[in-house]
Amino acid sequence: DTGVSQDPRHKITKRGQNVTFRCDPISEHNRLYWYRQTLGQGPEFLTYFQNEAQLEKSRLLSDRFSAERPKGSFSTLEIQRTEQGDSAMYLCASSTQLLPTDTQYFGPGTRLTVL
Amino acid sequence: AQSVAQPEDQVNVAEGNPLTVKCTYSVSGNPYLFWYVQYPNRGLQFLLKYITGDNLVKGSYGFEAEFNKSQTSFHLKKPSALVSDSALYFCAVRDKDDKIIFGKGTRLHILP
Numbered sequence: 001d002t003g004v005s006q007d008p009r010h011k012i013t014k015r016g017q018n019v020t021f022r023c024d025p026i027s028e029h030n031r032l033y034w035y036r037q038t039l040g041q042g043p044e045f046l047t048y049f050q051n052e053a054q055l056e057k058s059r060l061l062s063d064r065f066s067a068e069r070p071k072g073s074f075s076t077l078e079i080q081r082t083e084q085g086d087s088a089m090y091l092c093a094s095s096t097q098l099l100p101t102d103t104q105y106f107g108p109g110t111r112l113t114v115l
Numbered sequence: 116a117q118s119v120a121q122p123e124d125q126v127n128v129a130e131g132n133p134l135t136v137k138c139t140y141s142v143s144g145n146p147y148l149f150w151y152v153q154y155p156n157r158g159l160q161f162l163l164k165y166i167t168g169d170n171l172v173k174g175s176y177g178f179e180a181e182f183n184k185s186q187t188s189f190h191l192k193k194p195s196a197l198v199s200d201s202a203l204y205f206c207a208v209r210d211k212d213d214k215i216i217f218g219k220g221t222r223l224h225i226l227p
Contacts, residue, residue, distance in 0.1 A: 004158075033214065042205050042217030043159070056212055091158055097213065104215060106151070106159040 002026060004107035006092050012113045013082055020078045021110045025094030032075050033104060034067055036060065037089040049075060050097065082114045117142045117210045119189075121218040128196045129226050136191040136221045138206030147209035148189045150180055153220075154202050162204075165189060176200070196225045 005024045013019050025032045030051050035043035046065070047057045051072040061067075064082075069075040079086055089111050093104040118141045128134040140146055147166055151159040163174025170182045180191045191204060206218040 006158075031213065035215075040219070042207075042219050043215075045210075045214040045216070048212075048214060056214065093159075093215075095213070103149075103161050103164060104213075105161060108158040111156070 004092055004094050004105055006090075006107040006110050008110055009108060010111050010113075012115065014115050015082060015084060017082055018078065018080045019082060019112065020076055021090055021112075022074060022076050023092030023094075023107060024074045025092070026105060029094035029096050029105075030072065031095045031097040031102075031104075032069055033093040033095075034075070034077055035091040035093065035106075037091055037109070038087075043091050046077075079112075082112075084114045087112055087114045117146075117208045117216050119148075119206045119208050119216060119218040121204075121206055121221045123221050124219075125222045125224065127224045127226060130198055131195050134191075134193050134196045134200070134223065134225070136204050136206075136223060138189045138191065138218060139187050140189060140206075140208050141187065142208055146182075146189075148180075148182065149207040149209070149215065150174065150178070150189075150191050151205045151207060151217075152202050153205065159205065162191070198225045198227055201225045 007022045033048040034046040037043040049069040064080045067077045089109045091109045092107045095102045095104045120139045149164045150162040165172045165182045173179045203220045205220050207215045
């Protein structure tokens with residue numbers, strides 16, 4: 001399977017714990033995006049990378065959130081001191097950015113539940 | 116800022132009938148518009164996109180969308196609905212810096 005993969009698919013944690021999610025993009029894609037989707041809403045942009053550079057962060061991304069893409073391949077999203085409001089589906093997408101209109105392809109998501 | 120609106124939270128269609136899922140947009144500059152579908156506990160699957168050219172865009176699974184500049188709409192259509200089309204559909208627009216702005220989604224129910 002050469003699509004976008006995410007790990008884990010589900011994560012249940014207690015409030016105050018740290019969690020880390022991983023995203024592996026399609027291999028030739030140099031852009032990688034993180035989105036968050038809460039129940040009944042469309043996905044909302046969090047941040048994106050071009051190769052290893054983080055180019056933009058949404059105001060939704062509080063100081064407790066950090067994302068990395070150290071070698072320009074896979075990316076991690078860490079949430080420190082989780083809160084119940086962090087419960088959501090975290091989606092990763094990738095694209096080639098050869099053209100400004102390239103399609104973003106999404107992974108299956110990681111569903112986070114904070115108790 | 117770019118935005119899209121999906122005026123219907125839910126659409127019910129009988130199997131075999133044509134379906135339409137509505138979307139209107141607000142953009143500055145050229146609109147780059149997308150439709151994605153989400154099945155339960157799954158990520159988003161790309162259906163189709165409008166960049167330029169023909170106003171009727173054909174996509175995956177028999178879906179198509181009609182771009183209407185005067186009405187600022189990009190409605191998703193399919194001539195004959197299948198029960199397996201039941202899912203959550205998102206209209207989206209590309210913002211500056213390539214991030215995507217999604218609508219709230221429309222839940223499509225195809226009734227057997």
